[in-house]
Every structure is written in C-alpha cells, then in structure tokens.
Amino acid sequence: MKKVQRPEVSEKDASHLVDIDEELGMFDHPRNVKRVLYGFYTCVVLLLAVDLVYHRHAIFAWESYFGFYAVFGFVACVVLVLVAKYVLRPLVMRKEDYYD
Amino acid sequence: MINALPPAVILIAGALAVPLLKGRIRAAWMLLLPVLSFVNLLAIPVGTHFAVDFMGYRVVFGAVDRLSLIFGYIFHLIAFISNLYALHVEDRGQNVSGLIYAGAALGVTFAGDLFSLFAFWEMLTITATFLILARRTPEALGAGFRYFLVHVAGGLCLLAGIILHVQQVGSAAFGYIGLDGGLASLLIFIGFGVNCAWPLLHPWLTDSYPEATITGTIFLSAFTTKTAIYALARAYPGTEALIWLGTAMAAFPIFYAVIENDLRRVLSYSLINQVGFMVVGIGIGTALAVNGAVAHAFNDILFKGLLFMTMGAVLYRTGKIKATDLGGLYKSMPWTCTFCIVGAASISAFPLFSGFVSKSMVMEAAAHGNMRFVWFVLLFASAGVFHHAGIKIPFFAFFSHDSGLRPKEAPRHMLLAMGITAALCIFIGSFPRFLYALLPYATDYQPYTASHVISQTQLLFFSALAFTLLLLSGIYPAEIRSINLDADWLYRKGGRLAYALSDKVFNGLNAWGDRIFVRRIPGLLARFFAEPGGNLQKHGMRLLAEATGEEADLAEREVRVDRRSRLATYPVGGGVLLAVLFLAVMSCLFFL
Numbered sequence: 001m002k003k004v005q006r007p008e009v010s011e012k013d014a015s016h017l018v019d020i021d022e023e024l025g026m027f028d029h030p031r032n033v034k035r036v037l038y039g040f041y042t043c044v045v046l047l048l049a050v051d052l053v054y055h056r057h058a059i060f061a062w063e064s065y066f067g068f069y070a071v072f073g074f075v076a077c078v079v080l081v082l083v084a085k086y087v088l089r090p091l092v093m094r095k096e097d098y099y100d
Numbered sequence: 101m102i103n104a105l106p107p108a109v110i111l112i113a114g115a116l117a118v119p120l121l122k123g124r125i126r127a128a129w130m131l132l133l134p135v136l137s138f139v140n141l142l143a144i145p146v147g148t149h150f151a152v153d154f155m156g157y158r159v160v161f162g163a164v165d166r167l168s169l170i171f172g173y174i175f176h177l178i179a180f181i182s183n184l185y186a187l188h189v190e191d192r193g194q195n196v197s198g199l200i201y202a203g204a205a206l207g208v209t210f211a212g213d214l215f216s217l218f219a220f221w222e223m224l225t226i227t228a229t230f231l232i233l234a235r236r237t238p239e240a241l242g243a244g245f246r247y248f249l250v251h252v253a254g255g256l257c258l259l260a261g262i263i264l265h266v267q268q269v270g271s272a273a274f275g276y277i278g279l280d281g282g283l284a285s286l287l288i289f290i291g292f293g294v295n296c297a298w299p300l301l302h303p304w305l306t307d308s309y310p311e312a313t314i315t316g317t318i319f320l321s322a323f324t325t326k327t328a329i330y331a332l333a334r335a336y337p338g339t340e341a342l343i344w345l346g347t348a349m350a351a352f353p354i355f356y357a358v359i360e361n362d363l364r365r366v367l368s369y370s371l372i373n374q375v376g377f378m379v380v381g382i383g384i385g386t387a388l389a390v391n392g393a394v395a396h397a398f399n400d401i402l403f404k405g406l407l408f409m410t411m412g413a414v415l416y417r418t419g420k421i422k423a424t425d426l427g428g429l430y431k432s433m434p435w436t437c438t439f440c441i442v443g444a445a446s447i448s449a450f451p452l453f454s455g456f457v458s459k460s461m462v463m464e465a466a467a468h469g470n471m472r473f474v475w476f477v478l479l480f481a482s483a484g485v486f487h488h489a490g491i492k493i494p495f496f497a498f499f500s501h502d503s504g505l506r507p508k509e510a511p512r513h514m515l516l517a518m519g520i521t522a523a524l525c526i527f528i529g530s531f532p533r534f535l536y537a538l539l540p541y542a543t544d545y546q547p548y549t550a551s552h553v554i555s556q557t558q559l560l561f562f563s564a565l566a567f568t569l570l571l572l573s574g575i576y577p578a579e580i581r582s583i584n585l586d587a588d589w590l591y592r593k594g595g596r597l598a599y600a601l602s603d604k605v606f607n608g609l610n611a612w613g614d615r616i617f618v619r620r621i622p623g624l625l626a627r628f629f630a631e632p633g634g635n636l637q638k639h640g641m642r643l644l645a646e647a648t649g650e651e652a653d654l655a656e657r658e659v660r661v662d663r664r665s666r667l668a669t670y671p672v673g674g675g676v677l678l679a680v681l682f683l684a685v686m687s688c689l690f691f692l
Contacts, residue, residue, distance in 0.1 A: 025431040027499060037568070044565050047558050056551040059467040060475070063555070073559040076483040077566035084358035085577040092585040093359065099242075099583075099592055 160212025258291025338385025
C-alpha cells in the first residue's frame, strides 16, 4: 500500500490532526466530482433548451432573444475574470508587506 | 402621551449595565436587550414623538414612519442575531460598543432632526472604531485609526453641511433635502456618501472590516452602510447623481473581489457591490425603485451578515481566512458550509432565496426608466456577484484543494445564529409578501413570474459554467498571497509623503532657525559685547580708513585699541551707553 503523507497541521485551534485512516470525504472520490459536473452540464443544456419552447416576457426587446441571459452570464464572467487577471492584477497587486 | 421610550434608549442605556454583569447573566442580558427594545418600538405609533426644545431648535428622537420602521425592524433583528453569534465574547469593550453601535443606528433611523442625527452618526463612528481596535493586532490598530480619521472627516463634512442648511432653511428638521440647496446640500450629500462607501470614498470599508474582530464584523457589516442608505433614501431620493454612483459601486468591486485572497475582504468588496444596487434604486427614486432599495438593504443585512458569520466561524476555528490557507472544510464543518451556501445563494439571487425578491425590483425600475446602460451594468454585476461571493467564497473555504485542516464544527451559539439567519433568507425568498408588506410604498410586485425565474436561473448557471470551465482549464487566477492597491493608497502612501515632506520643510526650517538664531547671532553678539567700546571704535576706525584711504597704520591702531580694551583701561562709558540704548529700544518695542 502506498504510504499516505500526513498533512501538516500546526494550528493550535484545529482540534485534532488529520487521521490518515479517516473516511474519505464525498469529493475525495474523483467519480463523485465527475457526477456532480455531468449533472451540472445537463442542467445547463436543459436550461438553454427552455428558451426554445418558452417565450420569455421582457421589458427590453433583447431580453427575449434566444439564450440572451445564458450568453450574457457566460460572457460577463469570462470577461470579468480575464480583466481582473490580466488588467487589474498587474496594476494593483503588491507584496503583503507593501504598506509596512 | 405614549408609554414608551425613544427607540435608541434601551440599547444604549442597557449597554452601560453590561460591564457590571458576568457570564450567563451578561449573555442573557445581551440577548434580552434587543428584544425589549423591539417590543418598545412596537409600542410607538407612527408619528413624531419625543420632541425636545434645544437652543431654539426642535430635537426629535422618534420620527416614526414606514421608511424608518422597516430599518428599525431589521436593525433589531440583526442586533439580536449578532449578539447571539457573539455570546462567547467576554470582552467588555466589544460587548458595550456592539450594543451602543446598534443603538446609535436606531438613533439615526428615528432622528427627526439633523442635530440628533449628527450626534448618533458620530456615535456610530466611535463605537465602530472600538469594534475594529478590539482585535488587538497591529493591522487592526492601523485600520481602526484610518477608519476613525476617514469617518471623522466625513462627519465634519456632514456637520458643516448641517450648519449651513439650518442657516438657510431656518429649521433643523430632517426630511427631503435634494441637491438644489447649493453647498449645504452637497456637503450633507458627501457626508452621507462617506458612510455609504461611494467609489473613492470606499476604502475604509475594505480596509477595516476584514481586520475587525470576528464578531465585530457582523455588527459593522449591518449598520454603517445601511444607516447611510436610510439617510439617502430619506433626504435624496430621485437624485440622478446617485444612479451613476451606484452603478460604479455595483461594478468596480467585483473585479477586486475576483483577485482578493482574504475571504472577509472579498465579502467587503461584495458589500460595496450590493450597496451599489441600493444606491441606484434611491437614485431612480420611483416607488418601485425605493422599495427595491429598502428591500435589498433588509435582505443584504441578513445574507451578508450570514456570509460574514460563516467566514467568522472558519476564522474562529482555524485562525485562517486567506483562500490560500483554506479548503476542504466541508468535511468537518458541514453545518457552517451549508449555511454559507444558503448565504451565497441568497446574495446571488437564486429563486427561493432572499436576493431574488429584492434585487430584481431595482433592475426592473431601471428598465422601466429605459436606463439601458445602467441596466446592463447591473446585470453584469449580478452575474459577477454570483461569481465572487456565490461561488468563490464557499468553494475556496469549504471545497477546492484539501488544506489538511480538520477544525471542529462552529460553537453551538454561532450555529444557532447562522441557522436563524439562513432560515430567514429562505423564508423571505419563498414568501416575499411578508417583506413587501413592510416596505415604504404599497406594492403588488411579483418576483415569481416564469420569465424572471428562467432568466435569472440561466444567468446564474451560465456564470457558474464560466467559473467551472475557467477553473478546469487553469485560466482562473490562482490565489496569491498578496494585497491589492485601492484608493486608500492615496492616504496611506500619501500620508507618508505628507509626513516626509513636512519633516523636510518644518524640521529644515527648525534646524535653520536653530543655526541662525540660537547659535550664530548670539555668538556674534556675545563676541561684540565682550568688548563693546573697543569693537565700536575699531569698526569706526575701519570705516574712516576706507573712506579716507589712510590705511597705513590701521593694524597698529587696532592692536592699541585691543590692548586698551583687554586691560580694562578703556572708558566704561561706551558700554553703558550701548546698554542704555539697548534698554531704550526694548522699552519702545514693549511699551509703545
């Protein structure tokens, strides 16, 4: 059996060290993570499919276009992350002791 | 006459008894006070009560209407929950400041005049500062002092505005002010804006809330910004500038939140983002928009408090709050994890959670006003808030990589406080009519239409899809131990620059003065007055010699004068004459 490395826990507040024989958590099994992900992808596809059959009522015209909210949500988050990572971070990130 | 006390009195006076109590009695007393105060509030009918004449002005401690009542209710609720969460804290300073802080917020809410409003406003600043300082770390000390200075500056701005306003209007009554009153109304506007964390005035919030005590942050997140929202809703509804300020507030913090490592600081940025929605609502100023702003303030106090409580529990049990140090806590803190997910779902406005029933009111009001740009930014902010507060917080704290930490579950009273708040978030989200019944304007708003539910769910799931794909592909920015510069750089570095500059200028001036006036001139005078007569004669001879050109035996004559002077054979009269002249000049200087 492969030797399991005991993770280092130095905090006084942590009540007990990690037990190497402890039961594995739900997400320690890659199989479970995969299941969650596939379930999630299915939801996403189904939600987009709703737009094919249901015509949403809206105030602005573009709100009722097919997949408007889905595309907006996706693009907005990608843009958010890319701007934060490649524009904002180089501008403002400093070492933790910058003000000391 | 009614048989009740002014709304703020019970919490503030009750807080003064806390230092005398200990253990369970103190705990019971601290839980009882908000309940007593709430019952007292219920006994006060709508109207203007507790008016006192003060220096010719009417000071009102109980202006009760629908707008102030709903803030009064939620402030009592969160005061009770925060006290429950902080039940283990045996620190007199924190216990007392927390209660007075909540009482001061009630004081502002029910103030019918600008003077009592200002007094309670300053009380908020002082007690909040103690909640930050009570952490007793060097970072908290710095952040606490900066918090204090910024809010004192804001308070002075408010005071100047109030004085000008009272001069102009002739009355101190607190009601609609609007931006048409010139400088006075602008100063009051900015004074409120500092507490509201407007862009560029905001860094006190993200600087100090993550440094405050675990329990203090719960109080802080509820009161300061929301009293400012109340004050703006009362005095500046329909002010167009607020729409743009709020739009900026909703948008810029989400970028910071994505790259921030300290999870309580992530929540602080998302606090500004949520307050942005409220500010936009007040700026639009229609009944639907103001209702939306107030309802969102009500919900935000609960779900933001819940999120801060879960992160506080994590910090309490592990001593860590940086995303880089945490992960995998769902195994040993399952309840805290569940409550965190409820808070995250509420702030992201998932259907059946509280954010869903209030955020959309502001969005819809913007759409009815045909404000396309504002609407798009708010939609962007809605997707973004899910991204950083809805996913990032629970994911990096409780899932992500296993940090190896196996802390105990949060203490029972913390779990209870979080449980109550989580239940309220779901209850309000599922049965919004109870919240709508409390709003300042009557409303028949329907959040649960098929279109709204589908649109919002699509928006959120596809935001989550973006997060998942970015994370799996490795593009998502890794958490890095770092800090991010914000507008507080101006006064944190600027303060040092000002310090260095004034050091150079004033200490330079001081050193120069020391050299000239303390060392050189007295030295010269001392040498001159050692032999006043001789020196005078020598200088006279030199002048004469230069004028006539007879410089042949000048050196010889000077030696003779010197000798005479040293041997004290020189007439004393010259020195005496000089002394008398000196005294005469001094008398003229001092007595004329």
